[in-house]
Amino acid sequence: MKTNRNKSIIIMKSTLSRLPLYYCFLKEKINEGEQYISSSVIAESLKLNAILVRKDLAGVCSVPGKPRLGFEIEKLMIDIEEHLGYNNVNESVLIGVGRLGRTLLSYEGFMNYGLNIVAGFDVDEDLIGLKIGGKPILSMSKLESMIERLNIRTAIIAVSKEHAQAISDKLVSFGIKAIWNFAPTHIDLPEGVIIKNENLAASLAALTKELSKNL
Amino acid sequence: MKTNRNKSIIIMKSTLSRLPLYYCFLKEKINEGEQYISSSVIAESLKLNAILVRKDLAGVCSVPGKPRLGFEIEKLMIDIEEHLGYNNVNESVLIGVGRLGRTLLSYEGFMNYGLNIVAGFDVDEDLIGLKIGGKPILSMSKLESMIERLNIRTAIIAVSKEHAQAISDKLVSFGIKAIWNFAPTHIDLPEGVIIKNENLAASLAALTKELSKNL
DNA sequence: TAGATTGTTAATCGATTAACAATC
DNA sequence: TAGATTGTTAATCGATTAACAATC
Numbered sequence: 001m002k003t004n005r006n007k008s009i010i011i012m013k014s015t016l017s018r019l020p021l022y023y024c025f026l027k028e029k030i031n032e033g034e035q036y037i038s039s040s041v042i043a044e045s046l047k048l049n050a051i052l053v054r055k056d057l058a059g060v061c062s063v064p065g066k067p068r069l070g071f072e073i074e075k076l077m078i079d080i081e082e083h084l085g086y087n088n089v090n091e092s093v094l095i096g097v098g099r100l101g102r103t104l105l106s107y108e109g110f111m112n113y114g115l116n117i118v119a120g121f122d123v124d125e126d127l128i129g130l131k132i133g134g135k136p137i138l139s140m141s142k143l144e145s146m147i148e149r150l151n152i153r154t155a156i157i158a159v160s161k162e163h164a165q166a167i168s169d170k171l172v173s174f175g176i177k178a179i180w181n182f183a184p185t186h187i188d189l190p191e192g193v194i195i196k197n198e199n200l201a202a203s204l205a206a207l208t209k210e211l212s213k214n215l
Numbered sequence: 216m217k218t219n220r221n222k223s224i225i226i227m228k229s230t231l232s233r234l235p236l237y238y239c240f241l242k243e244k245i246n247e248g249e250q251y252i253s254s255s256v257i258a259e260s261l262k263l264n265a266i267l268v269r270k271d272l273a274g275v276c277s278v279p280g281k282p283r284l285g286f287e288i289e290k291l292m293i294d295i296e297e298h299l300g301y302n303n304v305n306e307s308v309l310i311g312v313g314r315l316g317r318t319l320l321s322y323e324g325f326m327n328y329g330l331n332i333v334a335g336f337d338v339d340e341d342l343i344g345l346k347i348g349g350k351p352i353l354s355m356s357k358l359e360s361m362i363e364r365l366n367i368r369t370a371i372i373a374v375s376k377e378h379a380q381a382i383s384d385k386l387v388s389f390g391i392k393a394i395w396n397f398a399p400t401h402i403d404l405p406e407g408v409i410i411k412n413e414n415l416a417a418s419l420a421a422l423t424k425e426l427s428k429n430l
Numbered sequence: 431t432a433g434a435t436t437g438t439t440a441a442t443c444g445a446t447t448a449a450c451a452a453t454c
Numbered sequence: 455t456a457g458a459t460t461g462t463t464a465a466t467c468g469a470t471t472a473a474c475a476a477t478c
Contacts, residue, residue: 282434
């Protein structure tokens with residue numbers, strides 16, 4: 001872990017999780033015609049601690065900010081893109097073209113972040129051959145060959161919780177290394193495969209819970 | 216903050232965020248006919264540190280676990296429900312019945328967590344009067360009266376990013392105290408209103424980023 | 431009993447906040 | 455220059471991990 005220690009190039013996970021927030025805000029600002037921005041303005045708008053923002057930015061920016069002026073927005077955005085890997089387009093497959101799956105297929109936001117779902121897969125014969133959001137829906141039998149041919153590493157699971165584990169096992173055997181799971185269930189995976197669970201219900205529950213604390 | 220210090224009833228935020236995970240796992244186990252479970256089994260299955268799980272459970276459970284046996288699953292689930300507030304049904308409104316909005320309206324997972332979207336709202340005349348997932352779609356003009364009548368505190372925003380700020384301002388003026396934002400943009404809110412941003416694209420980007428680190 | 435598993439107290443780790451000198 | 459804003463080092467805070475005695 002002591003590879004490149006030129007200038008404390010170690011960026012905290014927590015910082016990484018805030019970068020999209022900054023990026024989104026900077027995009028707004030540049031659309032409003034702004035050219036420079038100070039960390040304190042960002043902090044205030046985003047309701048974050050000013051020192052925290054300053055430290056985050058210090059970690060990612062290639063050109064230091066200028067006292068009195070702040071950071072050049074355009075440069076800063078490029079730096080953030082670099083760190084988030086928005087430049088290397090990431091291709092993924094989606095399994096399960098139900099309602100949620102269709103939403104994800106046609107979600108345009110992904111493009112902006114360098115993400116591309118190449119196809120949806122489903123067992124339902126009626127869906128196969130259709131296009132949703134410009135993406136083809138293919139038979140499950142095509143899954144393996146597509147993953148191999150395009151060397152895809154990331155899969156999105158939008159099937160029912162009953163099928164999630166079986167599908168995941170298949171995906172892993174085909175070479176998938178990262179799974180974004182929307183099925184509201186726990187999935188067991190071998191070492192080396194990373195997973196991100198997106199439990200929408202739990203997410204909303206957490207919000208309402210916090211609300212009830214604030215009375 | 217020194218109200219009820221009977222038995223360290225202060226539960227960490229991080230613990231709270233893991234509770235849905237435990238809950239989901241316990242549900243599986245009880246369906247398999249299990250009656251007791253040990254923290255170490257939970258930890259192993261969920262790939263968490265055993266001590267962490269033990270501590271989390273110690274914090275929420277009303278009946279202590281039994282050495283050698285573990286915790287009674289059913290009791291534990293009830294305790295978790297208590298802590299997550301799954302029991303007090305939370306009602307919310309959804310603004311923006313586009314593709315994402317429709318998915319959320321018909322997402323059945325919410326029910327299990329004591330969450331209920333009472334109606335969807337949209338400006339599109341063609342949608343008004345329809346039912347999706349059993350929930351009516353109403354005109355925006357009905358929004359205020361519904362929030363007031365049912366005393367609703369939580370709103371879900373699934374409109375385009377251009378409209379998100381304006382809608383939020385309206386919602387706050389109607390009395391909404393918590394916003395779950397799916398529009399990929401930053402929203403400015405007054406003190407006292409809490410927000411949870413659900414940036415799907417950023418979420419996937421983070422996953423693929425982590426993948427690329429693992430090479 | 432012996433052994434597994436619990437709950438708790440202390441140690442470590444990581445992230446946030448505070449303080450402050452440097453700079454335009 | 456004076457003042458705002460930067461980057462960095464140190465202090466605090468919170469969460470995780472380790473250690474261990476207590477219990478069935």
